[in-house]
Amino acid sequence: MDIEKFQQIHLQIPSPLHEIHDSLWSEQNIRIFIKRDDLIHPIISGNKWRKLNEYIRLAQQTPDYSLLSFGGAFSNHLYSLAYVGYVMGIKTIGIIRGEELNIQSNPYLIQMNQWGMNLHFISRDAYRKKEIPTQLGEIRFILIPEGGYGKLGLKGMKDLSSEIMQEIKPDYLITALGTGTTALGLIQSYNIKTIGILTLKNKKEIEEHIIEHAINAENLDLHTVYVFDKYAKSHDFLDTFCALFETSHQIKIEPIYTGRMFYGLYDLLKKKYFESGSTIVALHTGGIKLTDGAF
Ligand SMILES: Cc1ncc(COP(=O)(O)O)c(C=O)c1O
Structure with a gap:
């Protein structure tokens, strides 16, 4: 859409x-x-839409790319991204802090998974370094820094x-x-x-x-x-x-x-x-x- x-x-x-x-x-x-x-x-309450909208515009111009971002297991930012990706037909990837977690760990993760977000769980150390999981292989993505920060977030x-x-x-x-x-x-x-x-x-x-x-x-x-x-x-x-x-x-x-x-x-x-x-x-x-x- x-x-x-x-x-x-x-x-x-x-x-x-x-x-x-x-x-x-x-x-x-x-x-x-x-x-x-x-x-x-x-x-997509509050500043979530404001911070995401320029990234979404970019993703719509480059349909082969997923939108990838980072967050904790209860991140409002990732939750909003997963939803907007689902409704607008944009592929999304969420990198979650905590390798001990999985897609069943809480209702938000269950929902994000159902909305089609590709979820990856990494250690706290890897999260601090904002490592991209090797399993993503050749997937092409647009990186949204944690919390929707970045030039496009500001522009939003x-x-x-x-x-x-x-x-x-x-x-x-x-x-x-x-x-x-x-x-x-x-x-x-x-x-x-x-x-x-x-x-x-x-x-x-x-x-x-x-x-x-x-x-x-x-x-x-x-x-x-x-x-x-x-x-x-x-x-x-x-x-x-x-x-x-x-x-x-x-x-x-x-x-x-x-x-x-x-x-x-x-x-x-x-x-x-x-x-x-x-x-x-x-x-x-x-x-x-x-x-x-x-x-
Ligand atoms: C409800 C709410 N208010 C304010 C903020 C802070 O916004 P910002 O990260 O743009 O400083 C956040 C974080 O995203 C938030 O969830």
């Missing part, structure tokens, strides 16, 4: 922009909008940036960082002060990405204090914060990325980081597997 047709039929693009209200910011004369990329699609943020700018001219945008693709892709394509909430201790890696792609990052303000302990580590206070946020705004967030991002935003608001009169867009990058209930 052609990518434009797929986007038209299956995806909610442009994603909606919702204003949220609370005395914490209304008393400071600040407005907050959430860019609901979590509503783009139940599976262009449409997101135009969507935001067509609706609103915010003073600030705030987003969570993993690989940094979303935040760096955005600052490449617009001129808005962008607050990046790190979710893992990888500031050095983000700075290397900035140099690698010669990105002008003067508008980027990175915050490392909301990592708290360690990536993917759950904390009771973050779980509680996410639950309260959902009760107040009827919007689901999760503790790893969007929970940390909104926690950071609330904290910055409490510290009077933003000038009175500011408009802020918080990017909801998804992360909630809406298929969870089905398993």
Whole structure:
């Protein structure tokens, strides 16, 4: 299926922009909008479509090639890739961290296998080195770096940036960082002060990405204090914060990325980081597997 047709039929693009209200910011004369990329699609949720779409375009021009990427056994990125490959008729290969695993190890892997992703399980050491399994032999592939990073991943943020700018001219945008693709892709394509909430201790890696792609990052303000302990580590206070946020705004967030991002935003608001009169867009990058209930 052609990518434009797929986007038209299956995806909610442009994603909606919702204003949220609370005395914490209304008393400071600040407005907050959430860019609901979590509503783009139940599976290719959040920034997954944004990061993958340029790779998909490339794969459609080179039908003999598979899209190959890396991830853990619960990777949202690989799950989305497997689905999109299935629906659009693109061959996909997933290299999974953990040689002890197999296609039956969890419901996501079972599903990815059913969608036709060619799954390979490699040791943690081989994964660190991003080794391509020799069994793949002569298969031709386009490599998508882990988490959808890379030049094409960054380029995929262009449409997101135009969507935001067509609706609103915010003073600030705030987003969570993993690989940094979303935040760096955005600052490449617009001129808005962008607050990046790190979710893992990888500031050095983000700075290397900035140099690698010669990105002008003067508008980027990175915050490392909301990592708290360690990536993917759950904390009771973050779980509680996410639950309260959902009760107040009827919007689901999760503790790893969007929970940390909104926690950071609330904290910055409490510290009077933003000038009175500011408009802020918080990017909801998804992360909630809406298929969870089905398993
Ligand atoms: C829900 C969610 N938000 C944010 C991120 C971080 O995005 P990036 O890797 O582009 O920095 C991820 C990771 O892919 C994610 O799954």
